[in-house]
Amino acid sequence: MTLAVPGAADRAALADVVGRVVRLDAAAVVRLRDRGGRVVLWAGTPFDVLVTAAAPGSVMPADVTVPGSDLLAALGVVDAPEVDPGTAVDDRWRGDLPGEGPWRAVGAIPAGEVDAVVGRTGPAALDETAWEAGGVRVPARCLVAVAGMGWPEQAGALPVALADDGSWLRLEAGPASVHAAIVRRRRPRLALLT
Structure with a gap:
């Protein structure tokens, strides 16, 4: 298994995103997908939303899930243009992913509003509309x-x-260099009855 990210700044930015995911959930897994000259990573969070980031590069196999801690070590400790991203744990990925877009710009939420929402939101209010x-x-x-x-x-x-x-909705708030964002399905998927 090989993850190739030629740019040192891109590797550092991806390592930063993965490090933040692992701080939220030490057992987090990261899904890596090759998108023809770009590698896109996806990770779940304890908030039931996905984190994503992308950078020039490739991954082989083209769709693989690895432990976040392994990927963080590969990107942050090894810091080479080609690394082994970790052991494949594809069976641990749960849920689907959004398509490739296109994404329609809707607006912008002031950073101060993010702080205000966090300050007044308790666990019972996570699904209330904040914006x-x-x-x-x-x-x-x-x-x-x-x-x-x-x-x-x-x-x-x-x-x-x-x-x-x-x-899906997308909140672009992370490092612009790797197009980091939070994504969430706008409406829950209907369960299929069998």
């Missing part, structure tokens, strides 16, 4: 996840960009 723009309702859990990743502070209190693709 709405362009017909897209953002549950409080998404803004709590943005804060949990430490992104408003990291971005220098820049607004959090909100986008959607019709089925």
Whole structure:
């Protein structure tokens, strides 16, 4: 198994994202997907939202899930253009992923509003609408996840960009160099009865 990310700055930015995911959940797994010249990573969070980031590179096999701690060590400790991302744990990935887009820009949430929502949101209120723009309702859990990743502070209190693709919403708040974001399905999927 090989993860290739030629740029040192890209490797550092991906390591930062994975490190933040692992701090939230030491047992987190990260799904890596090759997208023709880009490697895209996905990780779940305790807030029931996904974190994603992408950078120029490749991964072989083209779709693999690895422990977040293994990937963090490969990116942060080894720090080479090609690394072994860790042991495949594909059976530990749960849930689906959004499509490739296109994403429609909807608006921006002021960083101060993220802090305000986090300050007033308790566990029972995570699914309440915390922000709405362009017909897209953002549950409080998404803004709590943005804060949990430490992104408003990291971005220098820049607004959090909100986008959607019709089925998923995307909050672009992490390092712009790797297109880091929080994503969540806008509506729950219907369970199939058998």
